Amino acid sequence: MKFRKNTRFVAILLLAIFFLLIMALLKVIDNSYSYSSSLTNLEDRWTVCLNDEVLATSSVLHEINIPVINNDDSLVLTRTIPYISDNSCCLYFFTKHAIVDVYVGKDLIYSYGRDIYEKYHECPDRFNCVSLTGAHSGNRLKVVLTGTRKASFSSLSEFMLGSRVDILSYHLLQNSVSIFSGIFLSILGVILIIISPYMYVYHDRELRLFFSGLTSFLLGLFILGQYGLIDMLINNPHANSFAEYASFICIPISVTGYLFSVFPKRSKRLFQIIFLYNIGFFIVLLALNNYNILKFSDVTTYIQASIIIQSIIAIVLLYREREHFFTSDDHNTTSDLFFILGLLAFMIFAISDIFVYDYHKYKSNTGNIFIYGSGFTFGALLFVSCLIISYLFYSIYNNNYASMKRQMVDLAYTDPLTGLANRARCEQIMQIISNEHSLYTIFSIDLNKLKVVNDTYGHHEGDRLLTGFSTILTNCFWDANLIGRMGGDEFIVILLDEQASHCTKRIHEFYALLSEWNRKEQVFQYSASYGYAYSYEVPNSSAQEVYMLADSRMYEMKKEHRENNGMGVSFNA
Template sequence: MKFWDYSRYDKLAAILLLIISVIAIFFISDTFFKPGSGIYSLNDGWEISLNGVPYSSDSLLDAGLGLIDEGDVVILSRKLPDFKLENPCLIMYSIHALVDVYLDNELIYSFGHDYYENDRTVPKRYNYIALGQDYLGKELRIAISGTRTRSFSGASPITVGERRDILTYHISGMRSNIIIGDFLMILGLALMILSPYMVIYHSNDLRLFFSGLISLLLGLFIYSFYGLIDLLCNNPSLNTICEYSSMYNIPTAIIGYFMSISTDKLKKIFRALFVANVLVFLSVFFFTVIASRRIFEFTPMLQGLALFEAIVCTVIIIRAAAKLFKDPDFRLISSDNVFSAGLIIFTLLSVVDIFRYNYTKYFSKQGESSTTIAFFTAGAVLLVCSLLISYLLYIIYNSNLQSMQSKISSLAYTDPLTGLANRARCEQVMDLLTKERAQYTIISLDLNKLKHVNDTLGHHEGDRLLSGFATILSDCFLDANLVGRMGGDEFIVILTEERALSTTKRIHELYSMISDWNHKEQVFQYSASYGYAYSYEVPSGSAQEVYMLADSRMYEMKREHQSDKRKEVIKNA
């Protein structure tokens, strides 16, 4: 038995190579992210005031300014010492605030006024402010004004360095976030590019696409949270759009993944949640872009929706786990279990960061500017790793299942007349379906007029009728898991997973093919009665019971045909 098909795992080898490359870059990155030595912290020695009321502390880190609302103004001022720098540049972080920087009452930098005057969201930003060469002894005054309720809290740390070094220093401090963000976004794009293969050749399997989308959104959120989009593009508005869009759509992508791995009623529930999320986000985008509403105004509504969906998903995971745990064939290490574990860990770590963020913003003296998403970042990496492992297990399990089915097919018997599976083989496959508890459809078919043809035209014509009908079935159900002859004039077709969803359409195709054969046949005419049943119609039952249900429906159709013929004979008489 061949368990590992190397041609199908080229993608996974490339992914592993990418992971190894990223880790290697992480360990040698000190060589590339080593800033110059002329970097100075400028957090002490300030005169600090809020709305004209001075603060006793001269440190930015423990000033304890509290929450800054719209219209509140924080003033920071101090004399500049000799940094012994040729081209000094300071960096400070602002959160939804107007920033005006003066050197001896001369305005040297301003940010946010154009957004605020046009009633748009003032973005977060790392402000790079050149002090010029003639700075010694001059008074540096920074005015920071809130632009909305609870704009920010605390004061940002301020660092001064050479213009050529300060950017390197900033990037060095966010090195791990850059590498993780790059890794997640590149991996996400790679998986999404590979996903059409799964959609086309593996029954519309979308789990690889949503795995890539989750990874991409996680990486994009990490990048934009730390202002790296603005750093690359010099576009704070784009950074804000990426931050909020990725944050709002991460739950949507996770719901989409659940939708791709679920079946039956759960699939419908997740599909409805997915569509609702997409429509809500498009509505928010419309009001933000067209109606000029501020995007943060929708945050409570979207967070409430995400919380509701998190509760729904958690309940579904717990109920599914409890149900599977009672199954005697329960496997702890399975594709869905690995993903569920990764999602639970990611959720818990994200909740930790949410509490840390709110505590830092509302209760800590350092304020919001010192917040990080370290736990979220670690959870994002674990979640994406769980997705990769889950997908690998899914591929291996399907490969093993296909190999098992192939082995059963080779061991089973073949009907000598039609070349189809005989009754023994059909029963073996049904036993396998019962054990695997897969989703499937069984179609029971009865070839009409076989006895009449045998009695009037001879058994050789009856054999030709049987073999011709077998050919029609084989051609119509090329992708079926099983096409077999149960005996006499009785036939069976078994379709699993996504193939089972279009049974009615396939029956119409069968009748169309029968009609085409009848136009060419001059001795007799092909006709058949059918009945089909889905596995979910007989919960906790065997495939034999599903077949019996399909068979009973076939006989109902056969009786209807016979009744119609009797009525037609009486009418003609």
């Protein structure tokens, strides 16, 4: 019990150290990076109109109370462009579900979302980057944001002015923890998914590793989509939006899949039903989304409610099955403890982010334009880390259990003195080959004069005689299917198929080995009687009967040895 507590403490400590090192590294990178040019936050002097109604003039953006923008609402922002010295300058801002048109004077210099909206009936979120030059300095800048769905957005992002390289660096550094987490979780998930079939087939026959990898990959993909990294890499906002929403919808599939693989039978059935429901729900949504009947973004609230309900069900079942998870005699206590801690932490952080997002969207002046995902990101990292630690403890237990089981089998079926198969194992093998009706040969071998050695030199020399004789048998019949000790001085050797036809050769090799060992031995001499029988000599009979025939032939040879007194054991005084 003390060792188990220590391993838990070490695992938690290593997990905490890992997170701290990553945070420290990202902080060092953020502080040490120097921008090639200054970044300007165009925060003030904005005039904002909603559907031709003036909301604010010459105002600071974050102080303007933006109402919820719905489908076809038009929000117009205008201000004067400051002096621009660099012709590679760009204007950077984030939009949610909005068609974007940017004018300098009367000229349209940037447009986003209209073609995508006409084709897919939705306009994905995007980090917009609008090119500006020195010639635009002092001109009137107008940004038109048109809502494409109900509750498109309810606030405005910051408008940053700077070089394209610095803008990209600014975006990555501002969200470095989340982006790094997304990349890490995605790569880790792919690796775990790739190795999970091998682990399933050749090790524990468990789906934990696969669902751990799938959960990690989906969480990472969602985070990368949320921060627009997929769009940045392939310049495809629709693919970025699809990856973000599809992964978000599929996360309950992987989590419930993991749950039904770890819960006991009473709750397993319920999680299997929820798992199948989540798969069916995703397939239906996917079809509706592809045919532009119902978009993923239109059912966000329902998906959030479904996640909360399933989280409550999981918590209730965790409480109901607490004896299964926390019984001190349960071999999986440490593994299950990490799984439960990670799951509860992820649920708390994810549900908190959902409430924070919805609150800011409908109730707060801050609005929903900002990405409230830091809690979700931290919870995802913690959850996946706990899943991996849980699986490691589970695998360690399984390996120890399998090793202990093998040792118990060895103890049950191995002769402790010689290391050969014992009588129980020999009878088990004979039963197996009887059922298979294959060609085989059985040797019955008796070690001569064991009692004389025991009585003359003591049982320690008798034991040495037995172990030495076992080594001779093992060296001679190296390819035998079974070498065993039936008890006392009686031994058995079974050869199958082709090996069964070389008996005369093996007997010569056997006596050659006896002679070689006798030349080296100073206390006693090795001698044996044998008999063997082929399976076809006793047709339609069991291996036990074939052994009895070999045994009777062995006793005939033993009788001859006694009568002739020529093959007994000789002693050196």
